[in-house]
Amino acid sequence: MILFGASVSPFVRKVLVVAAEKGIALENRPINPTTSDDAGFLAASPFRKIPAFRDGDYTLADSTAIVSYLEAKFPAPALIPQEARARGKAIWFEEMADTILYGVEFKIFFNRIIAPGFLNMPGDQKEANEAQTTLLPPLYAYLETVAPAAGFLAGDDFSIADIAVTSMIVNMTYANAAVDPAKYPQLAAYHARISARPSFVKLIAADRAMMGL
Numbered sequence: 001m002i003l004f005g006a007s008v009s010p011f012v013r014k015v016l017v018v019a020a021e022k023g024i025a026l027e028n029r030p031i032n033p034t035t036s037d038d039a040g041f042l043a044a045s046p047f048r049k050i051p052a053f054r055d056g057d058y059t060l061a062d063s064t065a066i067v068s069y070l071e072a073k074f075p076a077p078a079l080i081p082q083e084a085r086a087r088g089k090a091i092w093f094e095e096m097a098d099t100i101l102y103g104v105e106f107k108i109f110f111n112r113i114i115a116p117g118f119l120n121m122p123g124d125q126k127e128a129n130e131a132q133t134t135l136l137p138p139l140y141a142y143l144e145t146v147a148p149a150a151g152f153l154a155g156d157d158f159s160i161a162d163i164a165v166t167s168m169i170v171n172m173t174y175a176n177a178a179v180d181p182a183k184y185p186q187l188a189a190y191h192a193r194i195s196a197r198p199s200f201v202k203l204i205a206a207d208r209a210m211m212g213l
């Protein structure tokens with residue numbers, strides 16, 4: 001199985017963490033989605049988005065679709081809860097991370113890291129600063145109300161909810177928009193605990209080395 005895209009993408013990281021937690025061997029090809037002419041990537045991702053995925057003759061794009069496939073094919077350990085309330089919450093947190101958190105993460109991470117570091121462009125620092133000061137606080141404030149002191153976001157077990165939210169906050173951390181423990185102590189402790197899992201630690205170390213952080 002091949003996963004296209006680099007782990008600095010929070011969506012690629014989400015799939016790589018799922019694979020690591022389940023003990024699935026994935027070959028990771030960290031292609032650039034904008035410029036890649038890798039035929040395998042283009043065949044798997046009709047709109048040049050990462051992550052994209054191939055398993056034999058089967059292809060998928062979109063992290064949620066790929067995680068759903070991996071969950072069905074490799075059910076243990078379960079990362080999408082079965083119980084109704086827990087499953088609903090897991091999908092809510094994954095969706096909240098992938099849309100609401102990502103909308104703010106993009107303005108901060110793109111302008112501070114991707115544009116200057118990889119595209120040789122200055123990045124719109126005003127947009128990044130405004131996103132950090134006005135758009136991000138309500139999101140961290142919400143997560144502060146739901147982050148558990150022990151345990152997980154959806155049900156009793158570690159799940160896609162924890163992976164998706166943590167993956168997005170990891171990118172905020174790279175871009176100097178980390179959770180301030182003085183303002184959001186529960187969320188900061190939760191983020192530290194989940195991002196310390198071995199499935200995250202290796203990827204974060206590799207990202208930091210790649211970005212020179």
Ligand SMILES: N[C@@H](CCC(=O)N[C@@H](CS)C(=O)NCC(=O)O)C(=O)O
Binds near residue numbers: 011050061062064098
């Ligand atoms: N909903 C998609 C989002 C994927 C996405 O937007 N990936 C970004 C990288 S973080 C991308 O491919 N950007 C390149 C582009 O839009 O050209 C998922 O969950 O996989």
